[in-house]
Amino acid sequence: MRRAPLLRCLLVLAAVAVLEALCRVGVIDRFTMPPPSRILEDLVRLLIAAKLYGAIVKTLTNVAIAFGLAATAGLAAGVLIHRFRLLREALDPLFATYYAIPVFAFYPLLIILFGLGDMPQIMIAFMLAVIAMIVNTLNGIDRVPNVLLKTARMAHMSPLETALRMTLPYAAPHLITGMKLALAYALIGIIGSEFIMSRGGMGFEIAFAYTNLDNAVMYPLIVLILAVSIAVNALIGRWERRVLARRGLR
Amino acid sequence: MTRQAKAFSEGRISAVLVRWRGSLMLVAGVLVVWQALYALVGEVALRSPAETVEYTAALLVRETFLPHLAETAKAFGAALAISIALGLGIGFVLGVHRLTNEVLEPVLVAIYSVPKLTLYPIVLLAFGLGMPAKIAFGVIHGFVPIALFTIGAVQNVKPVLIKTARVLKFGWFDMVARVLFPAAVPEIFTGLRIGFALTLIGTLLGEMFASQRGLGYMLMNAIGLHNVDVIMAVTFLLTAFAAIVSGILLAIDRRLHRRG
Numbered sequence: 001m002r003r004a005p006l007l008r009c010l011l012v013l014a015a016v017a018v019l020e021a022l023c024r025v026g027v028i029d030r031f032t033m034p035p036p037s038r039i040l041e042d043l044v045r046l047l048i049a050a051k052l053y054g055a056i057v058k059t060l061t062n063v064a065i066a067f068g069l070a071a072t073a074g075l076a077a078g079v080l081i082h083r084f085r086l087l088r089e090a091l092d093p094l095f096a097t098y099y100a101i102p103v104f105a106f107y108p109l110l111i112i113l114f115g116l117g118d119m120p121q122i123m124i125a126f127m128l129a130v131i132a133m134i135v136n137t138l139n140g141i142d143r144v145p146n147v148l149l150k151t152a153r154m155a156h157m158s159p160l161e162t163a164l165r166m167t168l169p170y171a172a173p174h175l176i177t178g179m180k181l182a183l184a185y186a187l188i189g190i191i192g193s194e195f196i197m198s199r200g201g202m203g204f205e206i207a208f209a210y211t212n213l214d215n216a217v218m219y220p221l222i223v224l225i226l227a228v229s230i231a232v233n234a235l236i237g238r239w240e241r242r243v244l245a246r247r248g249l250r
Numbered sequence: 251m252t253r254q255a256k257a258f259s260e261g262r263i264s265a266v267l268v269r270w271r272g273s274l275m276l277v278a279g280v281l282v283v284w285q286a287l288y289a290l291v292g293e294v295a296l297r298s299p300a301e302t303v304e305y306t307a308a309l310l311v312r313e314t315f316l317p318h319l320a321e322t323a324k325a326f327g328a329a330l331a332i333s334i335a336l337g338l339g340i341g342f343v344l345g346v347h348r349l350t351n352e353v354l355e356p357v358l359v360a361i362y363s364v365p366k367l368t369l370y371p372i373v374l375l376a377f378g379l380g381m382p383a384k385i386a387f388g389v390i391h392g393f394v395p396i397a398l399f400t401i402g403a404v405q406n407v408k409p410v411l412i413k414t415a416r417v418l419k420f421g422w423f424d425m426v427a428r429v430l431f432p433a434a435v436p437e438i439f440t441g442l443r444i445g446f447a448l449t450l451i452g453t454l455l456g457e458m459f460a461s462q463r464g465l466g467y468m469l470m471n472a473i474g475l476h477n478v479d480v481i482m483a484v485t486f487l488l489t490a491f492a493a494i495v496s497g498i499l500l501a502i503d504r505r506l507h508r509r510g
Binding site: 003004007008011012031032033086089090091092093094096097099100101102104105106107108109111112113180181184187188191192195196197203206207209210218219222225226229230233 | 271272273275276279291294295296349352353354356357360363364365366367368369370371372374375376443444446447448450451454455458459466469470473476478481484485488489492493496497499500
């Protein structure tokens with residue numbers, strides 16, 4: 001069991017080493033991709049120079065706002081939709097199709113509705129993230145065993161108490177999965193809209209560096225975004241395992 | 251699950267009716283919201299449902315439009331084929347071999363949850379502007395869910411089936427083709443359904459950011475020019491296609507799961 005994480009680290013390191021070698025030898029030319037060591041160096045330099053802090057803060061703040069909105073609204077909507085069977089029946093096909101729809105097409109509409117500030121971007125990210133949260137909330141509540149609800153009724157728990165002490169704790173792993181996906185989609189929404197139309201943020205800086213062939217900015221920023229998303233995911237994953245362990249699963 | 255079981259016991263015809271009732275309600279709801287939003291926002295940013303359908307019909311017979319449609323169809327077809335082959339291949343290998351799975355599954359999960367849209371400049375630099383870039387973009391979105399669901403499906407195959415096959419001295423190929431695959435089909439199908447949706451959006455995103463042809467490019471171009479007619483028509487066309495195919499796949503998915 002302990003062998004797997006070690007092997008995984010070695011594998012990732014080996015892949016990076018191969019990439020480094022290919023870049024150094026010139027199989028991958030430096031206009032396509034600088035060697036990984038160089039990217040890391042550039043990233044440190046960027047972070048020390050502090051020039052892009054504004055962009056980084058703007059992007060991450062918007063992601064956090066969109067994620068927060070989507071997680072709360074998605075949870076509330078999930079609980080509500082679970083109550084109304086007919087609504088659920090109508091929305092199920094939507095959930096199945098939703099992620100094939102290019103939501104970015106609604107960006108111009110959102111700009112007209114919400115003005116030119118950060119709001120349209122946050123709305124795009126919200127629209128992408130909220131459905132993942134709703135779907136997983138429904139999934140979680142579906143799996144709460146009837147016996148728990150009956151026990152709650154026998155103990156004369158109020159609906160709120162039932163939700164807080166039975167439904168939510170039991171559905172927690174699914175809710176956490178929903179939050180993980182919602183976060184990923186919030187990131188995609190914000191950065192995608194910054195690519196399309198925006199005057200700031202990490203997505204804008206990446207697109208700007210790309211058009212100027214500025215690999216010394218583009219690659220470090222991409223790596224930074226990937227690193228942040230992997231780190232936050234790992235953090236949520238650890239929380240998820242703790243919740244499961246408390247329940248005696250795994 | 252209980253709802254589905256009940257619907258099944260009431261007979262297949264009413265079950266079909268129940269299924270269609272949901273879709274019909276959804277279409278009606280979308281039309282109402284759409285029309286209301288149109289009344290609210292007006293011609294600046296939206297077209298009414300009727301206008302959109304009309305413009306889409308006109309677009310479909312326009313000669314300059316068909317190459318874009320063909321381009322997207324080609325890219326999506328290729329991306330889907332590669333996603334399925336890659337996803338099933340990885341899924342079966344990791345599903346059968348436990349250590350490889352323990353090493354690689356977290357990597358797949360990480361790829362699944364990372365914002366792959368960020369990678370478009372790298373894909374562009376590696377593949378150049380055009381067909382290979384969008385296919386690659388579709389594949390990196392689509393193959394992971396297929397692989398992850400296949401892993402789960404293979405791991406959930408009842409051990410007794412595998413033991414029986416061993417006793418019968420099945421070879422490697424027979425094991426996959428005659429035992430693992432049939433037993434794992436319902437869950438694999440769910441993966442294919444999600445893989446379909448994500449490959450489609452991946453291909454479209456690839457076209458939006460890394461291409462000068464195809465529906466995604468048309469959409470991006472229309473966003474830049476603020477051509478509301480084209481935005482509405484292309485989005486409508488893509489959504490209708492995705493909805494119809496997803497609806498069919500979802501129906502098959504449910505039937506497979508019910509039988510299993």
